[in-house]
Amino acid sequence: MQIETEIELTKTTIALLFLLYASLSDWKSREVSDTMWALMAPLGLALTLIEMYINGFSQLPLYGICFGLTSAFAIAIFYAGGFGGADAKALMCLALMLPFYPTNLLTPVTNEISPIALSFFPLSIFNNSVLLAALTAVVMLLYNVVWRLKTGDKLFSGTYKNESAGRKLIVILTGYKASVDKMKQKWHVYPLEDVEENTEKQPERKLLVVPKDEGRDAVVKRLDDAVKAGRIPDRVWATPGLPFLIFITVGLLLALFVGDIIWTLIGILIPR
Numbered sequence: 001m002q003i004e005t006e007i008e009l010t011k012t013t014i015a016l017l018f019l020l021y022a023s024l025s026d027w028k029s030r031e032v033s034d035t036m037w038a039l040m041a042p043l044g045l046a047l048t049l050i051e052m053y054i055n056g057f058s059q060l061p062l063y064g065i066c067f068g069l070t071s072a073f074a075i076a077i078f079y080a081g082g083f084g085g086a087d088a089k090a091l092m093c094l095a096l097m098l099p100f101y102p103t104n105l106l107t108p109v110t111n112e113i114s115p116i117a118l119s120f121f122p123l124s125i126f127n128n129s130v131l132l133a134a135l136t137a138v139v140m141l142l143y144n145v146v147w148r149l150k151t152g153d154k155l156f157s158g159t160y161k162n163e164s165a166g167r168k169l170i171v172i173l174t175g176y177k178a179s180v181d182k183m184k185q186k187w188h189v190y191p192l193e194d195v196e197e198n199t200e201k202q203p204e205r206k207l208l209v210v211p212k213d214e215g216r217d218a219v220v221k222r223l224d225d226a227v228k229a230g231r232i233p234d235r236v237w238a239t240p241g242l243p244f245l246i247f248i249t250v251g252l253l254l255a256l257f258v259g260d261i262i263w264t265l266i267g268i269l270i271p272r
Contacts, residue, residue, distance in 0.1 A: 002104065003054060004051065004054065004055065004104045005104045005105055007047060007050065007051045007054070008051075008102035008104050008105040009102075009105055010047065011044065011047050011048070011051075011097050011098055011102070012098065012102055012105060012106075012256065014040075014043065014044075014047075014097065015040075015044070015093075015094060015097045015098055015252065016249070016252065016253075018036060018039075018040045018093070019090065019245065019248060019249040019252060020249060021036070022036050022086065022090065022245050022249075023243065023245045023246045023248075023249045026086065026243040026244075026245040026246065027243050027246060030187075030188040030241055030243060031086070032086040032245065034089075037086075037089040037090070037092075037093050040093040040096075040097065041092070041093050041096055043097070044093055044094075044096035044097030044098075045096045047097065048063065048096060048097065048099065059100070062099075062100075062119060063099050066095055066099040066100070066119065066120050066121075066122070067092070067095040067096060067099065069120060069123075070091055070092060070094070070095035070120065070122045070123065071091075071092045071095065073091075073123070073126075074087070074088035074089075074091040074092055075088060081210060081212060083244045084244065086245060087244045087245060087248065090245060090248055091122050091125075091126060091248070094121070094122040094125060094248075094252070095122045098121050098122070098252075099120075099121060099122070100117075100118060100119065100121050101113050101117040101118055101121050101124070101255075101256075102256075103118075106256055106257070108256070108257060108258055108259035109257060109258055109259070110258065110259045110264055112259060112264070112267075113259065114259060114260040114263035114264075116260055116263060117255060117259065117260050117263075121255065124255045124259075124260040124263070125248060125251045125252045125255045126248070126251065127251075127260055127261065127262045127263070128250075128251035128252075128254045128255050128260065128261050128262070129244065129247040129248045129250070129251035130247075131251075131261055131262060132247045132250055132251060132254075133242060133244065133247045136242065137173040137174065140172070140173055140174060140175065140176060141172060141173055143176055144172050144176060144177075147176070147177060155168075155172065156168055157233075160205060160206075160207065162206070163206065163207050167207050167209055168207065170209045171192050171193075171207050171209060171237050174192070174209075174239050175192040175237045175238055175239040176237075176238065176239075177235040177236065177237065177238075178235060178236065178237075178238040179234050179235055179236075180220065180223050180224045180227050180234060180236060181234075182238070183220050183223075183238055184220060184224065187216075188240060188241035189238050189239070189240055189241070190211035190212075190216060190238060190239050190240075190241060191208060191211065191216070191219045191220055191223060191236065191237070191238055192207060192208050192209070192211060192236075192237035192238055192239050193205055193206060193207050193208055193223070193236050193237045194206055194208055194219050194222060194223070195222050195223055195226045195231070195232055196222075203226055203231040203232055205232060205236075207237065211239055223236055
């Protein structure tokens with residue numbers, strides 16, 4: 001086995017082991033220790049620089065661009081509320097460990113490596129991750145349809161009259177009906193609605209399409225108080241905090257063995 005292939009195998013294996021462990025931690029507690037990334041980042045940097053030393057440093061500028069672009073992209077999505085800090089750190093560590101598709105080690109089953117994967121492999125991984133996460137919207141929609149048929153209850157009963165159809169659709173695709181007690185017990189379940197008193201001292205419910213950590217407990221308390229007072233039903237709209245690291249891990253496996261799925265789909269729709 002050539003030294004280049006051995007290094008790619010080592011880097012790929014280490015990246016998968018780190019992500020698998022981080023995904024397990026994310027699933028159990030929705031938290032990942034920063035120690036993970038403090039170990040993975042320098043290890044990835046060292047292995048990639050050794051690889052470049054063997055092959056020559058011709059790809060060093062592209063390596064820097066890949067890391068810079070991936071980091072800026074990850075940080076921007078983090079501050080926009082798209083995913084958590086651990087997810088952003090995972091992408092940045094992948095940019096250090098696996099900046100380019102390991103062509104000496106693998107070839108996707110599609111026999112095509114996208115230009116994105118060749119130069120910015122972490123972005124191909126992210127593409128697959130987002131596509132996988134988007135499929136959860138289909139699962140949530142089916143769940144809500146079955147719940148509606150099974151219980152006979154309306155999905156939006158009460159004072160939702162001022163909410164647009166678009167906001168209601170987003171909630172149906174990302175949330176489900178859950179008890180307030182469940183949100184009190186599981187901190188990673190976020191409310192997708194809030195309750196306030198209108199001018200007539202009546203409870204007015206409003207949808208929250210972008211759940212956030214900030215203010216979560218206050219919203220849960222208002223909902224709990226309203227339920228205990230009999231002002232609203234016990235089951236309200238909520239959404240689970242998606243363990244996105246799992247999607248990143250599966251996205252990496254798909255990127256390695258299948259390829260950039262979005263690129264492939266685009267190629268089917270618009271033949272190159």
